[in-house]
Amino acid sequence: MLDLTNPPPKRRMTRSKGALQQALLTLLQTTALEKLTAKDIAEAAGVGYATFFRHYPDKDALLQDLAKGEISKLLTMTLPLLYTVEPRPSTQALCAYVWSNRAVWSALLTGGAAGVLKEEFIRQAQELSAVHPEKKRDLPDSLTVAFSVAAAIEIISWWLREPNPRPVDEMAGYMERLVVRPTMGEGSCPSK
């Protein structure tokens, strides 16, 4: 029942937190978030039921904590795109990154997790956009953020859901066309 061999105990609390995150991630690959119970996660993490609540007030808090890191990495690649005149390489990099971590992102974007994720995503994006030098822009900032995040998530979600996923290049093209270009200044598309 217990782990009788732990030689270097490594601050149990830290171990528990990591185990819970890892367990949630694993479980999410097979089960929707709303089907998971705190007990499920605790057991999968090899952690006592009550211990779960010592670290997180509830399931969503764990998910949010889990997502924070990945979102953070991704956002530092996503947001700059919106302020760049030459976004191709960045978009490409974003998609490549998602692809290389597709196990994680599949888990995060399917099931009921997407809702929590989007909110955290927007929260972080808004923080970032607040400190950015505000480029002259013809869209309300909060709309730009909400739209970009929702659209990007939807596109990636669609991508990872597909039975035969498209190559990274193609997705980068869609992303640029559907998210980046439309939110850039009008000048970027001198259609008339």
Add this chain to the structure above:
Amino acid sequence: MLDLTNPPPKRRMTRSKGALQQALLTLLQTTALEKLTAKDIAEAAGVGYATFFRHYPDKDALLQDLAKGEISKLLTMTLPLLYTVEPRPSTQALCAYVWSNRAVWSALLTGGAAGVLKEEFIRQAQELSAVHPEKKRDLPDSLTVAFSVAAAIEIISWWLREPNPRPVDEMAGYMERLVVRPTMGEGSCPSK
């Protein structure tokens, strides 16, 4: 407890179903979906608790049924946009319609309802797009539908969330720019 005066009792089953839908709609204007219990809805509808489940297996089924009608109306205005060369008037009409029913759509798009709504939305959109004459298009159809619906919902959702909502014209502009134009053929934006 007895009401001996109700003039046209109107086939009970029909009355109950309608009452539940109306009650849910009303409650959604003040409370998030996940905070509502079947008991709440039944009581608000003046209907017995068990009667709720005689009509719907759960909350989401009620919401879906409720949404079906409104989505249907909206979709007959939304989808044509994607296949039209001159989408301005349609986009305008769409936004105007949402605005005139903003009480309903606020309720449907805030709280946890948006998830269920989006799924039903996509389901109907995909059905429609299946019967449409498939214009030559350079985006995967299912991506087009998923993106359009998610983006449109996000934009409208943002609109109705705002403390001082923008005028219909402005929103129609955003919608066209962020949803319609990007999903139309490349020729629409001969940027290069």
Add this chain to the structure above:
Amino acid sequence: MLDLTNPPPKRRMTRSKGALQQALLTLLQTTALEKLTAKDIAEAAGVGYATFFRHYPDKDALLQDLAKGEISKLLTMTLPLLYTVEPRPSTQALCAYVWSNRAVWSALLTGGAAGVLKEEFIRQAQELSAVHPEKKRDLPDSLTVAFSVAAAIEIISWWLREPNPRPVDEMAGYMERLVVRPTMGEGSCPSK
């Protein structure tokens, strides 16, 4: 609501009542009373659900009505035994009668039906004993009745439950020894 005037026409109502009784009896041979629902009985009787309640306020009322007849027949054979100096032939007759109707009595005495049955039994027995010329007796009358009925029911119940039921003669012997003789005057057993 009540029809106090229908003179003889045997009205459908009579048919329904009989069907319900017959259906209950049939069902009781395979299912315990408490497992049966009003719906079950109504369906087995080929009668509408609401029609059940037009005839009986609840399950027990139906059972009681059903039992009344059989109990009445049996009681006219049971009670006299207690006042007779030579009870052998009567006891024999009682057991023979039960045996020839063992399908009915099995149904009535197994499952939860026995409780209702015993009460009705005692009720009728007490009525009868009230009109009888009260023999001098050294047991309280109500105890005699309660004991006799309960004991007789238990013995018959045991009999019909057995995989290989004893012959009628043997049971008549038990019945006389355990029920009849002990409740007769002390003189019957001048043991000391």
Add this chain to the structure above:
Amino acid sequence: MLDLTNPPPKRRMTRSKGALQQALLTLLQTTALEKLTAKDIAEAAGVGYATFFRHYPDKDALLQDLAKGEISKLLTMTLPLLYTVEPRPSTQALCAYVWSNRAVWSALLTGGAAGVLKEEFIRQAQELSAVHPEKKRDLPDSLTVAFSVAAAIEIISWWLREPNPRPVDEMAGYMERLVVRPTMGEGSCPSK
């Protein structure tokens, strides 16, 4: 809501189980078993509704558990009577015991509880009779047990139901005459 003062918490699980039994016993003195709901009992025990089912699968299981102890005590006094040549003192002791615990036994024998009780009674009696040295006997063992238990319960039940209960001595006489003597070997009553 919080009780920070409970002095000797005494192993919760044990406390809950005992509280439920005590509550059922109390409620049975005023209400028939079938009128009691799990909620009633839980509330009377000061215990959560769901906690009821953590200890017992249903009402009857609780009753059975509750009865087991008392029945056990009683049976060790009841069964020996059937194998003794001089049963008077034992019968007397049995009735005296019931009388001194008449509150408990009234509760257990009135209402719908008697059925469950009798079954448990018979179950225990059969176990005991199985280990006993089998005296030569001219009645089937299972019949003896069923009859004795049913008869004894009926007699005691009648006793405790009476407005002016008979004295213990008198009841012991009835019990001996109606239950003990008839089930003993024929030799005990050399009627011929």
Add this chain to the structure above:
DNA sequence: CTCTAATCGAGACGGTACGTCGCGTCTTACG
């Protein structure tokens, strides 16, 4: 041979209790 009212089937309904489940808090025992 209609016409009218009793009776029926069908089954929706308000209600009550069920037994299950999950949450988040708590207590206890152990290492």
Add this chain to the structure above:
DNA sequence: CGTAAGACGCGACGTACCGTCTCGATTAGAG
């Protein structure tokens, strides 16, 4: 100490039956 184990209060869930009710269709017996 801190943690594993899990009992507990709470409250929603979805189910099952109850007994009442409304609704048409059927039908019997009075005109």
